[in-house]
Amino acid sequence: MTVMIQVTDLNKRFTLHNQGGVSYPVLTDVSFDVNAGECVVLDGRSGSGKSTLLRSLYANYKPQSGQLHVRHQGVLVDLVTATPRQILTIRRQTLGYVSQFLRVIPRVSTLDVVMEPLRAQGVDRDTCREKASGLLRQLNIPETLWHLAPSTFSGGEQQRVNIARGFVVDYPILLLDEPTASLDADNCAVVMSLIRQARERGAAIVGIFHDAGLRDQLADRRIPLTSPAKEEAA
Numbered sequence: 001m002t003v004m005i006q007v008t009d010l011n012k013r014f015t016l017h018n019q020g021g022v023s024y025p026v027l028t029d030v031s032f033d034v035n036a037g038e039c040v041v042l043d044g045r046s047g048s049g050k051s052t053l054l055r056s057l058y059a060n061y062k063p064q065s066g067q068l069h070v071r072h073q074g075v076l077v078d079l080v081t082a083t084p085r086q087i088l089t090i091r092r093q094t095l096g097y098v099s100q101f102l103r104v105i106p107r108v109s110t111l112d113v114v115m116e117p118l119r120a121q122g123v124d125r126d127t128c129r130e131k132a133s134g135l136l137r138q139l140n141i142p143e144t145l146w147h148l149a150p151s152t153f154s155g156g157e158q159q160r161v162n163i164a165r166g167f168v169v170d171y172p173i174l175l176l177d178e179p180t181a182s183l184d185a186d187n188c189a190v191v192m193s194l195i196r197q198a199r200e201r202g203a204a205i206v207g208i209f210h211d212a213g214l215r216d217q218l219a220d221r222r223i224p225l226t227s228p229a230k231e232e233a234a
C-alpha cells in the first residue's frame with residue numbers, strides 16, 4: 001500500500017479581521033491517510049469544514065499547525081512548508097482539483113480550457129486534443145460547443161467542462177468538491193465511472209458528495225468531520 005496523502009494533527013481556524021477580529025476553529029486535530037487506489041469521502045454536516053479541508057489539501061489555505069503530506073514524484077512533501085514554486089509544480093503534476101464551478105476565461109474555447117492542464121505538462125497538442133475531445137464526448141457536450149468559450153454555457157454544461165478539465169490529466173491525487181452537484185442522472189453516472197476508472201489506475205481520491213447514494217457507492221472509507229462551530233468563537 002502506498003500512502004499518497006498523510007494529514008497529521010491539522011488545525012485550521014479563520015479570523016475575520018473586518019468583523020472585530022472574531023476567530024473560530026474549523027478543523028481541530030484532523031489526522032488521516034489516503035492510499036493509492038482509495039476513494040475517501042469527507043463526511044459531516046454543513047459547515048463542518050469539508051471544503052476547508054479539501055482547499056487546505058490543495059494548498060489554498062495554510063493551517064495554523066499540523067502537516068499535510070502529499071506524495072509527489074515518489075516523495076512525501078509537506079504542503080504546509082512547501083514554497084509557492086513547489087506548490088505550483090505539485091499542482092501541475094500531482095494534484096487535480098475539481099470543484100463544481102468552472103473559472104471561465106473569456107474568449108478561450110472549451111477545447112482549449114479542457115486541454116490546458118495537459119498542455120502545461122508539455123504534452124503535444126494533438127494528443128491533448130484527442131484526450132479532451134474524448135472526455136467532452138463522454139460528458140455529452142455537443143461538438144458544436146467545443147469551439148465556443150464556455151461563459152454562456154448552462155450551469156450543468158460548465159460543470160461538465162470543468163470535470164473534463166479535471167480528468168484530462170491522470171493525476172496521482174484527485175480532490176473532488178461536489179463534482180456532480182448540478183448534473184442529471186446520466187451525466188452523474190459518467191462522472192461516477194470516471195472516478196472509478198481513476199481509482200482503478202491507482203489515484204488517491206478525496207471527495208465531498210452531498211448525494212448520500214453517491215457517497216455510499218464511491219466511499220472506500222469515510223472521514224468524519226465535526227467542526228467545533230462558531231459558538232466557540234472568541
Ligand SMILES: Nc1ncnc2c1ncn2[C@@H]1O[C@H](COP(=O)(O)OP(=O)(O)OP(=O)(O)O)[C@@H](O)[C@H]1O
Nearest residue numbers: 014015026044045046047048049050051052053227
Ligand atoms: N475563507 C473563509 N473565511 C472565513 N470563514 C470561512 C472561510 N471558509 C469557510 N469558512 C467557515 O468555515 C466553516 C466551514 O466551512 P466549509 O465551507 O469548509 O464547510 P463545509 O463542511 O464544506 O460546508 P457545506 O457542506 O455547507 O459546503 C464555516 O463556518 C464557514 O463559514
